[in-house]
Amino acid sequence: MVKKSKSTGDSKVLSAAPTEHPQHIGIVAHDPYLEPFEDAIRGRHDHVAWKISQLTNHGKETLSDFANGYQYYGLHRIPRGWVFREWAPNATDIYLVGDFNNWTESEQYRCKRIPNTGNWELRLPVRAMKHGDLFKMHVKWNGGQGERIPAWATRVVQDEKTKIFSAQVWAPKKAYQWKVNSFCPSKDPLLIYECHIGMAQDAEKVGTYTEFKDKVLPRIVKDGYNCMQVMAIQEHPYYGSFGYHVSSFFAPSSRFGTPEELKALIDAAHEQGIAVIMDIVHSHAVKNEVEGLGNLAGDPNQYFYPGDRHEHPAWDSLCFDYGKDDVIHFLLSNCKYWLNEFHFDGFRFDGVTSMLYYSHGLGEAFTNYGDYFNGHEDDNAICYLTMANKLIHEVNPSAVTIAEEVSGMPGLAARYEDGGYGFDYRLAMNIPDYWIKTIKEKRDEDWKPSSIFWEVKNRRADEETISYCESHDQALVGDKTIIFRLIDADMYWHFKRGDENERVRRGIALHKMIRLVTLGAINGGYLNFMGNEFGHPEWIDFPREGNGWSYKYARRQWNLVDNPDLDYHFLGDFDREMLRVIKSEPKFNLTPVQEIWHNDGDQILAFERGNLVFVFNFSPTRSYTDYGFLVKEGSYRVVLNTDAKCFGGYGFADDSVEHFTNPDPLYAKDHKGWLKLYIPARSAVVLRKCE
Numbered sequence: 001m002v003k004k005s006k007s008t009g010d011s012k013v014l015s016a017a018p019t020e021h022p023q024h025i026g027i028v029a030h031d032p033y034l035e036p037f038e039d040a041i042r043g044r045h046d047h048v049a050w051k052i053s054q055l056t057n058h059g060k061e062t063l064s065d066f067a068n069g070y071q072y073y074g075l076h077r078i079p080r081g082w083v084f085r086e087w088a089p090n091a092t093d094i095y096l097v098g099d100f101n102n103w104t105e106s107e108q109y110r111c112k113r114i115p116n117t118g119n120w121e122l123r124l125p126v127r128a129m130k131h132g133d134l135f136k137m138h139v140k141w142n143g144g145q146g147e148r149i150p151a152w153a154t155r156v157v158q159d160e161k162t163k164i165f166s167a168q169v170w171a172p173k174k175a176y177q178w179k180v181n182s183f184c185p186s187k188d189p190l191l192i193y194e195c196h197i198g199m200a201q202d203a204e205k206v207g208t209y210t211e212f213k214d215k216v217l218p219r220i221v222k223d224g225y226n227c228m229q230v231m232a233i234q235e236h237p238y239y240g241s242f243g244y245h246v247s248s249f250f251a252p253s254s255r256f257g258t259p260e261e262l263k264a265l266i267d268a269a270h271e272q273g274i275a276v277i278m279d280i281v282h283s284h285a286v287k288n289e290v291e292g293l294g295n296l297a298g299d300p301n302q303y304f305y306p307g308d309r310h311e312h313p314a315w316d317s318l319c320f321d322y323g324k325d326d327v328i329h330f331l332l333s334n335c336k337y338w339l340n341e342f343h344f345d346g347f348r349f350d351g352v353t354s355m356l357y358y359s360h361g362l363g364e365a366f367t368n369y370g371d372y373f374n375g376h377e378d379d380n381a382i383c384y385l386t387m388a389n390k391l392i393h394e395v396n397p398s399a400v401t402i403a404e405e406v407s408g409m410p411g412l413a414a415r416y417e418d419g420g421y422g423f424d425y426r427l428a429m430n431i432p433d434y435w436i437k438t439i440k441e442k443r444d445e446d447w448k449p450s451s452i453f454w455e456v457k458n459r460r461a462d463e464e465t466i467s468y469c470e471s472h473d474q475a476l477v478g479d480k481t482i483i484f485r486l487i488d489a490d491m492y493w494h495f496k497r498g499d500e501n502e503r504v505r506r507g508i509a510l511h512k513m514i515r516l517v518t519l520g521a522i523n524g525g526y527l528n529f530m531g532n533e534f535g536h537p538e539w540i541d542f543p544r545e546g547n548g549w550s551y552k553y554a555r556r557q558w559n560l561v562d563n564p565d566l567d568y569h570f571l572g573d574f575d576r577e578m579l580r581v582i583k584s585e586p587k588f589n590l591t592p593v594q595e596i597w598h599n600d601g602d603q604i605l606a607f608e609r610g611n612l613v614f615v616f617n618f619s620p621t622r623s624y625t626d627y628g629f630l631v632k633e634g635s636y637r638v639v640l641n642t643d644a645k646c647f648g649g650y651g652f653a654d655d656s657v658e659h660f661t662n663p664d665p666l667y668a669k670d671h672k673g674w675l676k677l678y679i680p681a682r683s684a685v686v687l688r689k690c691e
């Protein structure tokens with residue numbers, strides 16, 4: 001299987017200083033430590049402004065007007081027939097071949113070059129082709145020729161017997177009728193369920209858009225998530241690439257169903273209040289020439305950087321040339337296409353670190369601010385990403401954009417007007433790395449609440465993040481999920497109710513605590529990968545030669561969480577209740593994360609957000625009676641307890657008891673008192689202040 005490499009850079013982000021200097025550009029005003037690099041920051045900002053002016057005819061048009069390429073290129077049904085266009089400046093001749101002409105060149109299907117451009121065009125009568133016909137381009141250039149799938153194809157299918165990909169005429173008589181035409185994602189907070197359509201079924205096969213809509217979407221709704229992040233939508237030749245080796249950027253993967261079935265899934269999600277964002281891959285492209293853009297018309301550099309920058313050294317793929325206006329046009333049009341044609345609510349941009357640096361971030365430490373401004377940054381890519389964010393929010397002001405970025409580049413999720421790149425969120429990639437390292441390397445007795453608290457809230461003050469304990473990356477072959485690191489093979493033998501051993505009980509307890517402390521400290525959103533909420537066993541391994549093309553590990557075993565006799569449902573039930581508690585606090589994202597207490601010796605951590613108080617005891621052996629915390633005076637009720645029997649715990653505490661603060665003359669003027677609790681070992685509790 002192809003596993004997508006990640007940067008090895010340090011994921012820690014320097015915290016912003018509180019002092020502001022209004023005379024500086026926004027992100028520098030928020031963080032004076034950036035002052036030595038303000039010229040570089042302004043230079044990048046000015047580069048974007050200049051490029052936008054150039055592309056929009058000095059402001060006479062909009063970026064959205066510029067990004068209409070998908071309406072011009074590709075195959076389109078028009079009132080009097082068909083029109084096909086392709087950008088192929090190096091071509092000397094282009095024919096369409098397909099079912100309609102027995103796959104042979106004919107003059108009727110010969111494209112004409114549009115004078116003084118690199119574009120080719122073909123106009124055909126209605127009878128020249130029909131919905132469902134397969135076709136390709138036969139492209140000729142000086143010194144060669146070959147069959148190619150059009151770069152702007154919106155439907156690409158694979159023959160089950162020959163495994164050959166072809167474009168397909170897609171013009172159904174009746175266009176999809178949207179039930180929800182306008183949707184605004186809930187962002188308070190954004191709770192993301194990361195998912196993969198193909199591996200979302202119990203059966204050992206490729207799942208479909210319709211099966212996902214009917215069987216998995218109801219689970220997401222019930223569990224309390226308000227956003228789906230869907231992977232592997234753009235067509236990719238190799239299923240095992242997890243969708244990261246894209247060949248046809250405008251074609252939703254046909255292995256999952258038809259475009260209309262994808263639209264129906266998104267529509268159904270919107271009907272139930274679920275936003276749908278797409279994992280979009282603009283950081284690289286598959287090297288394939290027949291299926292992809294690798295050598296569309298005899299020029300391997302048409303879409304990609306030349307020379308040493310042509311191929312990605314770690315991903316076996318090609319790197320887009322973000323300095324070319326035609327490439328920017330292609331990629332920006334791609335963003336607008338998915339927003340307008342499929343009603344996606346935004347994007348998680350894959351591989352942003354790889355785009356930002358000439359080194360792709362490989363082997364770099366990123367230990368100080370100078371590492372982000374030392375001349376090894378790709379200003380063309382930075383310009384593209386900033387324009388993409390501006391375009392996306394111009395097309396849909398409520399859209400969501402997330403950057404998968406590990407280096408900690410300042411300004412990534414700051415506003416363009418402040419000198420930032422305009423993402424709404426950045427992934428907090430330090431957090432899963434921290435949990436892996438902690439579970440692997442530290443004894444339970446050495447888990448330090450101060451370190452945990454620092455890590456889950458380590459972010460820039462002026463940028464929102466998506467926090468997560470683990471994503472699909474930690475579930476791939478060669479890695480381990482949190483539950484497997486905690487319990488390993490005992491999951492196979494002692495995960496039945498009443499048959500748990502100590503290792504299983506430890507794993508169940510820590511799985512809940514790790515999730516709760518990560519979610520409790522968010523400042524934007526939270527992400528969970530499909531199945532990890534209930535501790536899905538085993539890894540993800542897509543069909544490949546090495547496993548006999550098996551689907552055994554490329555599926556989700558929902559039967560496990562549905563079985564009341566197994567422990568999986570404890571974790572799933574806890575995840576659902578955890579999200580409910582978080583959503584019950586109004587404007588949770590706006591409530592500051594305020595530390596109440598930590599003691600590394602006792603392994604106790606407490607913090608508050610609004611009217612919620614979070615208390616953690618990470619000690620594996622020590623329970624505490626009447627452990628006191630100074631909080632706002634009043635009474636408190638338990639709203640969530642990881643140790644409750646309904647979540648697979650021991651149920652040592654009586655959660656029906658209302659807790660009253662004890663007055664203290666020293667803190668009376670601050671209206672604070674002592675809240676004293678019984679805190680069992682290896683447990684956490686959330687309390688709400690009563691009105």
